[in-house]
Amino acid sequence: MIFRIPKKDGEWVNRDKKISFSFEGETFSAFEGDTITSALWAAGQKVLGRSFKYHRPRGVLSLANHDVNVLVTDGIDTNIRADVVEVTDGMVLTAVNTSGGVKKDKNSYIDSISPLLPVGFYYKAFHTPRRFFPFWEKVIRKAAGLGVVNFNYPRILKRKQHAHCDVLIIGAGPTGLTAAYTASQAGLEVIIVDENSQAGGSLTYNRGGDTTTTVKHLNDLLAKVTSQPNITLKTASYAAGYYPDHLIPIVSHEGMIKVRAKTVIIASGAFEQPPVFRYNDLPGVMLGSAAQRLIYRYGVKPFNNGVVVTANDYGYRVALDLMDAGTKVVAVVDMRKGINGGRDAIDLGMRGVKIYAGHCVYEALASSDKSSVRGAVICAYDDKNSVALTQNKFTLECDGIAMSAGWAPAAALLYQAGTGMLFDSGVEQFVPSRLPAGMFAAGKVNGIYEFEQRINDGVRAANQALRYLGFGAPQNVIEKHNGLSPSHPYPMVPHEKGKNFVDFDEDIQIKDFVNAAKEGFDNIELMKRFTTVGMGPSQGKHSNMNAIRILANIRGLPVEKVGTTTSRPFFHPTPIGHLGGRGFHSHRLTSLHDWHQEHGAVFTDIGAWKRAAYYPAAGQSRDEAVQDEAMAVRKAAGIIDGSSFGKIEIHGPDAAVFLERFFTGVYHNQKVGTYRHVMLLDESGVIVDDGIASRLADDLFYISVGTSNAAAVYREMQRYQQMWQLNIGLVNVTGAFGTINIAGPAAREILSTLTDLDLSYDTFPVGHVREGQVAGVDVRLIRVAFVSDFAYEMHLPMAKVPHVWNALMAAGAKHGLRPFGSDTQRLLRLEMGHAMPGVDTDGLTNPFEVGADASIKMNKPYFIGQRSLEILAKRPLRKQLVPFVLAENFKGEMPMDCNLVIDGREILGRVTSVAYSRFIDRCIGFAYVSPAKKEVGSEFQIRTDSGSLVTARVVITPFFKN
Amino acid sequence: MQSTDMSNIAQTSPVAHAQTGSKAKWDVVNGMKIAIEFSGSEIEKSKKKILGVTDTSCLSRYGVKGPQASQWLADRGVAIPSNPNSWTLCNQTSLVLRLGSSEFLIEDQLTGVTCNQLSKDTVRTAGVYKVPRADAAFVLSGSEVSNLLSELCSLDLREKSLLAHDVIMTQVAGVSAVLWRQMLNGEPVYRIICDGTYGPYMWDVLLEIAIELGGGAVGLACYQN
């Protein structure tokens, strides 16, 4: 740790705890609290990563996750942001995106051919001829990308929680901490978050050489904040995005907390922006604030002999901090003319630091192996025209350059919330001008830079939030920035040889913007996409502002006319595991679920339910099991758990009126003890669902409908009842009642052993309903003929279903009774010739097209969809659902659901259901055909998946005779 | 036909499927087989203080709705909560929850009899519609309940926000549920009920988080005096 300096107050490392880790095969030691980068830098490691495109050596730029120079892999985890991720004992790290290691990356030759690879090169070079593109695509994909994703990465469960507060503050710097304290004084519940591992913002690194004062400021503020029980301070937690009505997900290593705040104060500060000069990306060239972070957070000297290049007064503070760390400051190079830097400049002068005003770093000089800085070429700079005047250039020897040129507001959340931003030329920065209700901005993000003013601005924002929440609070006025701008309007140094980087993620230089503009991509959003500026992992944090300035310069427009690109979540990449959270998958089980499991059922998801699909014997295929179960129903008896069916009671004197308006049929004259078909249409006449309505009393109908649409049907009933205001009561008993259907020639005899009800086919025919007891349980018994003409459907309290089911199974054992599942039910109803809404209909099917004319009673005053049917009835049919069979002993490729019905080159329709029936020994199905083909005996062609044509013939239903 | 004695009909808690793998002790309470002990009363008592999850589906419930429901209940001596979405105590042993304005859910606590009495009244009355209940019902106890709920529900359900007699109809772990706070044997607890068919799912979700937070399954015996 040769660059480690003596301990200073406030540092984040714990020097009592030493840690060992490896990087690129070499062992390093670190202190607890070091980030991976700070530990490596302390050890004198300068080449920490390779750039994305040109594989240039890279070191520290921001040390704040505003760049991705240093991405590393640790085991199966990759793209770890080494600048901010704490190193832990035993880490085995490698840099991403290298071939043969970070020091001798074989792909670094790409840097020397970079003139051959301008932006847009890939778009142009590899798309013609098109047949070669798949080859090039492979090559490009191999070259692109950073860390390699390990597909064995485990699913790591992270908690996703909700939290609520009065004031949420993003950023725990001096502004945010002050705002938190101020808001807490009114008794409000405050949450304040900061992405750094410790609170304090710039107070943790920007000291201007004065540790005592800075640390006192910080400790005083933190003491005030932590003394308030109603303030929750969360560090190492970033605000990932803004969602409507002040919902802000806060992401940390542990998971995500979605904070719903009544008000939000954005005190997120600003990103330092690099000046742009040749080789500004060499390891050792870093932002001034990065140098300060190394010094005061981690006790690491950034370099031994440094040049500070600045375009604002901040650089003078950086120079003082470097000297505080023992760095020899060779010179301060100020891109601005005249005497600047105030007292700090005088201080530096008195300490013998040479200041070159009106000068720039023309280029950084690389050591022979290009791994570090050996000097800086300085020359005069015309900062009105942004031109380097190289006549009298000279070289200063140094091993590092600290850069300060200005700031860009960390305004991502403000943009996402719809804040109007204006460019304030006093600070050369976009600042909020029109904030959404309940949202406030303070501090640097608001264009406020002086320390005292930031404190005041925190108070001002908190008071504004208080007034918004209805509390009395003073109105504070904050003075506008006074003096020279903290940001330079155009800190660019053109160089004929280029390599003056704007976006370090994507290796984008000034000339790339010029070329993009020449190609016509001279709008900021187009330029972003053509150059890919800001599209790398750091999402423009260190590059967007410079890109905007360059585009403004190219087009001769003021910056505010160029505008900004759209900001979207997430502020930092958020792991999918965080987004997924625990991954809730709610599902409903019937009271027979245990029984089905014990009897080997294969389950299927239908709507929210897990249903038994079929019960295969050992080694049996689905198809065999389904055919066996269906045969049992046809030859003996089968039993199915239909508890997932939708079940709705309609009570009240107007119940029949409601049904007649809601469904297509007639119900006022329906006899108690019978059921009738119900069909629900939407207003356009499209079939929504169907089912049956059993009349249990004059003022009580019991509706049962299919599983998947049940919730939607009930919801529509509630909606129409709210409009119609009839004298009825709707009760959804879907979950309260279970359903058992016993079907087949032996069903009646089995059931008769368990009930006193008269089950004879004559006195209790299909279409009738009885109430009585089965196995001692009150049931509603319905003679429904959906899967068989010999079927009895029982509806009873869900918890009592297992009792009745077991009694039936016991009674049916000697009759060959066996359970059947929902897959078998689908085959059985097909054999019966029943079309199913949602299977044999789609979102455009009207009743005429499925031949349901008999269910439509047009001579009623009103039903939903009636008026549309009147119109449809006048028009010729466009398609017709028909039952069909394939040839006897058909052995060809089996058609599938959704295969097309083809006539020459014309599509006539599609298959909606098709299956082989062992009982009928025929392939049967439903298909839509043109009306010309609807007559019994017509033949049509189905095109199978492989393209072969299969002939089908229209028949009548049911497909078999009992 | 065989005659069956109704009292022998085994009903099982809708939650039971999720507990089949556990070493629970079972008992029949109010005619429903339910887990009364999981890991022994001492362990459960300590878990209960941190985060206990108890299946209370066996408590008797009675549902009724309709424009005359409020009057019908009042005529039968049932206390009516004055505000929609609130609950009140009836005869010290039954809870009366007002779901919205005109639907009511009555839950007898372990010694209550209100539901039993009401269910004997089988005369159909205009404007009064019985709502058959088959709920999965849970008691959540202990200091970490808010922590658990913060993961399952997006509402602020902390004690300072969820008032003592509030009834909340919301989504818990993506499932429609009714939620409130009450005292049980002198201890403050949270209650959740949802459709019984979601019961095993809800139990799994509640228990997984409860265990992570240092709590666990608590049998009904912990609340039976």
Add this chain to the structure above:
Amino acid sequence: MKLLTCPMNGTRPLSEFIFGGEYRDAPDQKTCTDKAWAAYVHNRSGAPGDKKEWWYHSPSGTWFIAERNTLTDKVSRTYLLGTQHANSSANPVLEEGK
């Protein structure tokens, strides 16, 4: 996630609601022309502005009407159909911005 205020149950996240489409008065189906009916059934005005919409609070089964500006996405009031009084103001009006 957006918040919406159910007139019966208060302010809840949007995930508790199901959108029920625009609330529109149907023409008299006995007297209107086929064309007018088809226009009612199939045509929607996509022009931004104040719309009445059906919303359903799922956990409680409550249908209600929300008046929402589709340009600003601000809900000005919500109420049960037939009770036209505003039960809520879902979004507090801006007291002061900067």
